[in-house]
Amino acid sequence: MSGTAYTDSEMMVAVAARRLQGARTVFVGVGLPNIACNLARYTVAPDLELIYESGVYGARPERLPLSIGDPTLVSGAISVVSMADLFGLYLQRGLVEIALLGGAQIDKYGNLNSTVIGSYAKPKTRLPGSGGALEIATHAERIFMIMRLKRRAFVDKLDFRTSPGHLSGGSSRARSGLPGSGPEIVITDKAILNFANAEKEMQLSALYPGRAIQDVQAEVGWPLRLAETIEEVAAPTAEELRLIREVVDPHGMYR
């Protein structure tokens, strides 16, 4: 790879990391979120503390963790606690500012399915299930989704609602008693979508360089709403790419 060329994954990581500017705590999952959060520590959020559902607060991994239970998360962390304490005292207590989440399916209100494709009783595909996702989606102050655009993932109707987003839109989330403010943006491989309208319906808000509205609509299973102004997102900088390739993900595991 040379010059300014970059992959879709690198763009997603750069976008997610920029959005962590100024954040104090972030709840991290494996894969792209993990790279994004670690990148942010070197760029826009040097004071960012990484929280992992395995029970780690303030991780400083010396290698890219291969799972959220990787032993590198423990060594050098600020605190390692039981999962009862992590979920009760950190997450439910309200200490998680931002969380990054993904799933197999997302609907227009940012609800997620990570449980089954097909019916629950007789699934066509059995997916992992909630893990901590349901709790994260419930309690984190702000939620960033990170998912590649695909028609089979951006669906009009979920097969199963594992994690709550804006439920049926409008004020339905707040009325239901859910504490967090719900999904704020969806970082995809072509564009950023947000929920910044009264209906809390997913809308196209910014395009990546060289992408068009129809490229995004083609991968979304409902007529996608457009924000009043659609911005263009800057490509990853040379410094962001250097950090991703040399420091955060030197083995290119998620490129």
Add this chain to the structure above:
Amino acid sequence: MNKEKKANKIMTMRQAVAAHVSDGCSLAIEGFTGSISFAAGHEIMRQKRRDLTLIRMTPDLIYDQMIAAGTARKLICSYIGNPGVGSLYAIRRAVEKALPGPLEIEEYSHYGLVGRYAAGASRMPFFPLRSYLGTDMLEANPLIKLIDDPYGSGKVALVPPLNPDVAILHAQRSDRHGNTQLWGLLGMQKEVAFAAQKVIIVVEEIIEESVVRADPNRTLIPGLIVDAVVHEPYGAHPSYVQGYYDRDTDFYLAWDKLSQEHGAVMAWLDEWVYGLENHAAYVRKLGQEHFDRLKPEPLRAPSVDYGRYR
């Protein structure tokens, strides 16, 4: 009962499984990503246990193997994946195609299942948590209830206690009475140990009681609730033990390929489980060099001063 304070509880894995794990029992082999007693799972397969209710937050490869081997009729869990890698194909075959037999699933989110252990540990009728609002989990699992907070804060979810017949926990070290010290991810080990009717502790090292007493904050599980202690070095392989060995990630990646076909899983079990007498034979077959490669550089914690008060 073998819970007298001073009993020597050390036995072999074969003896511990024969004594405490019976057909049809509910069994939790716990530990989040690390300290998973594969040695116990393999011995349970060798002893051909059947109709087990297997309980683990993250079934991991050990339950993928045990379910392929036909030991289980039910799985209680909160995340069915090969951590950091992908799917657990044997469990998927059981759920999607009833291969090698049907498998009932009872599922929670992580906090829900942790809460079940916590309620079980303190012998409470339920554990309250602010989860499950606005999700289909309430329909999928009728054991999860929503109630109105009697103090007026709105809806609260409840999960019932979970008291496994047997818990098997791997740790760094314990004394011969089962006073167990562990560090690294603490997961749910303490809660499941106090919740279970019987507890089998599996350790890398047996230490003297005086070593336990020198650092009491590190003792998560007292011998008071432990029934058996098994000394099984590398007994958590291919998962890891903090400070002792790393996860064998190559194995987790290889399992992702191998496990996509039931026949290949059975052939693996023939070679690495049924074809071996015990875990020591498994360690010998892999060879010491294999484990030397998984050993981390040391990173020791400085000790603290507890003070002597007399």
